[in-house]
Amino acid sequence: MEVKLAGYNIDSSVIEKIRSAGSLGDQPLSPETIAVAYARISRDSSPVTELRKKALADVEAARKSAKSIVFEMNHQSVAEHAVFNFDILDISRLCVESLEWHRLCSYTEKSQRYQELVGDFVLPKEFEGEARPLFERTMKDQNALYSKAFKVLLEYFKGKYPQMLDKKWDRRTVEGYAKEDARYAVGLATKAQLGFTANARNLEYLIRRLRANPLSEVRNLGEEFFRLAGNVAPSLILLTDPAEYQKEYGRPLNDDHFTKTHPNASRLASETMKNFGEISPGREYPTSGDVKIIDWSEGADRATLQAILHSHTLASVEACDEVAGKLIRDGGAKDFIQDYLSYANPWESATREFEFADFTFEVILSSACYGQMKRHRMSSQLVQPYDPELGFTYPPSVIETGLKQEFEDNYKQSSEAYYELAKYSRPAAQYVLTNGHRRRMLIRANARELHHISRLREDAHAQWDVRKVSGDMLSLAREKSPLSLMLAWGKDRFPGKKNGMLGS
Numbered sequence: 003m004e005v006k007l008a009g010y011n012i013d014s015s016v017i018e019k020i021r022s023a024g025s026l027g028d029q030p031l032s033p034e035t036i037a038v039a040y041a042r043i044s045r046d047s048s049p050v051t052e053l054r055k056k057a058l059a060d061v062e063a064a065r066k067s068a069k070s071i072v073f074e075m076n077h078q079s080v081a082e083h084a085v086f087n088f089d090i091l092d093i094s095r096l097c098v099e100s101l102e103w104h105r106l107c108s109y110t111e112k113s114q115r116y117q118e119l120v121g122d123f124v125l126p127k128e129f130e131g132e133a134r135p136l137f138e139r140t141m142k143d144q145n146a147l148y149s150k151a152f153k154v155l156l157e158y159f160k161g162k163y164p165q166m167l168d169k170k171w172d173r174r175t176v177e178g179y180a181k182e183d184a185r186y187a188v189g190l191a192t193k194a195q196l197g198f199t200a201n202a203r204n205l206e207y208l209i210r211r212l213r214a215n216p217l218s219e220v221r222n223l224g225e226e227f228f229r230l231a232g233n234v235a236p237s238l239i240l241l242t243d244p245a246e247y248q249k250e251y252g253r254p255l256n257d258d259h260f261t262k263t264h265p266n267a268s269r270l271a272s273e274t275m276k277n278f279g280e281i282s283p284g285r286e287y288p289t290s291g292d293v294k295i296i297d298w299s300e301g302a303d304r305a306t307l308q309a310i311l312h313s314h315t316l317a318s319v320e321a322c323d324e325v326a327g328k329l330i331r332d333g334g335a336k337d338f339i340q341d342y343l344s345y346a347n348p349w350e351s352a353t354r355e356f357e358f359a360d361f362t363f364e365v366i367l368s369s370a371c372y373g374q375m376k377r378h379r380m381s382s383q384l385v386q387p388y389d390p391e392l393g394f395t396y397p398p399s400v401i402e403t404g405l406k407q408e409f410e411d412n413y414k415q416s417s418e419a420y421y422e423l424a425k426y427s428r429p430a431a432q433y434v435l436t437n438g439h440r441r442r443m444l445i446r447a448n449a450r451e452l453h454h455i456s457r458l459r460e461d462a463h464a465q466w467d468v469r470k471v472s473g474d475m476l477s478l479a480r481e482k483s484p485l486s487l488m489l490a491w492g493k494d495r496f497p498g499k500k501n502g503m504l505g506s
């Protein structure tokens with residue numbers, strides 16, 4: 003066996019130093035060469051180390067190969083071997099949502115739980131004209147409430163947890179409680195920053211989607227990605243540039259899928275719903291809090307058992323299904339699963355066999371909560387726009403400190419600003435909605451991902467809002483699938499649950 007470290011991501015200032023030292027002549031420094039060398043593995047029997055040297059020696063030829071392999075032969079997975087990192091500053095929380103919609107990328111973001119907000123916000127291009135005073139006034143008022151609430155809530159939490167004031171780490175946690183609740187006052191225009199990593203395939207896809215977004219800020223973000231990555235890897239970020247595409251292929255770039263599908267679907271869905279008029283719901287779904295479970299694998303536990311039996315024997319699927327059914331009927335299933343889970347611990351994922359049981363929920367959740375749920379990339383999520391008609395989420399501490407009325411006034415004022423600003427741009431009006439405004443989300447996750455969501459979000463360290471929502475999701479799913487989700491608990495409760503399960 004021979005394993006070589008072929009490359010790794012390096013800080014751009016180091017790359018710049020190498021470039022300006024001049025020792026490379028006009029040799030471009032590009033992630034394309036590795037992607038192309040790997041693409042050539044498919045048809046060229048030379049050792050991959052040689053293919054890498056060849057690509058590096060003639061970058062222009064490598065770029066030509068990349069274009070032909072990725073775009074003409076449609077072998078787009080090759081572009082996944084080129085990776086980019088971006089620092090993103092001064093972006094709104096609303097814009098972050100459009101970026102983080104893309105699941106196969108990596109994000110680390112400024113936390114409104116751990117950092118005190120300083121009142122900075124993005125002024126959307128859509129409101130630079132006559133709507134600007136209303137927009138800025140709303141932001142100012144939201145931030146004034148944030149500052150006031152932070153002070154009040156800090157004293158409240160200090161009083162509630164006096165034992166946590168001695169150690170620096172604990173004191174920070176108490177301050178975090180105040181920050182995470184005060185932030186329900188502020189809007190989606192609040193500035194964020196994040197580190198973002200994506201491979202060229204994902205980057206190209208998301209640039210195309212971002213460019214078709216109704217928000218100007220999101221479109222600009224797409225342009226920036228294109229400018230920066232297109233410069234270093236022009237052969238892999240090609241489908242994003244209509245002019246280059248036309249030049250290369252002699253036909254216009256067709257982006258209808260990105261620009262027209264969503265508006266068309268919105269029209270189609272609204273007209274269809276309207277045509278059916280007043281609907282009296284025919285089904286009632288099991289509900290817990292603001293969560294409904296609307297679909298689950300028929301016999302979810304049986305599906306998990308069947309998958310475990312199948313992947314660890316040479317038996318046919320029919321035989322595994324039969325045995326899984328018998329285990330459930332005869333009462334041996336619980337012992338089987340308990341034994342299977344003997345080595346489970348709270349830090350490792352549940353095994354792949356748990357992916358064969360699926361659950362779908364509708365959740366009405368606050369923007370603060372959505373900000374956390376959207377990070378769970380191994381689930382399918384669809385969201386409606388924020389809707390002031392869905393009411394507001396109040397942190398319990400806000401109610402206990404008598405701040406509820408001020409929060410309600412703030413939520414209502416922000417909603418009124420939303421309706422007014424929607425006359426200029428409905429999508430952009432969402433910038434003034436707060437972390438306490440709500441939306442509907444459909445989320446589908448398998449039992450493996452539910453284990454993960456539960457471990458992180460039902461845990462005592464998790465924020466109360468997402469803890470409540472994930473707790474409701476899990477309690478509904480556990481009823482449908484008690485065996486598959488036997489150890490789906492927050493990290494804090496995991497040891498107790500496992501000891502109980504093993505009878506120790």
Ligand SMILES: Cc1cc2nc3c(=O)[nH]c(=O)nc-3n(C[C@H](O)[C@H](O)[C@H](O)COP(=O)(O)OP(=O)(O)OC[C@H]3O[C@@H](n4cnc5c(N)ncnc54)[C@H](O)[C@@H]3O)c2cc1C
Pocket residue numbers: 106107108109110111112113116351377378379380381451454458459463464465
């Ligand atoms: C208490 C707490 C505080 C947090 N604070 C912050 C914060 O300050 N800033 C911040 O940005 N985020 C924060 N997060 C969010 C956190 O970093 C994760 O993004 C989020 O919890 C989703 O978890 P995940 O990425 O493990 O899993 P998911 O996206 O749900 O994926 C499930 C699993 O799939 C695998 N997986 C998914 N994608 C990849 C990939 N690209 N590469 C390798 N493996 C992958 C991993 O095993 C992962 O655990 C916080 C979370 C918690 C619980």
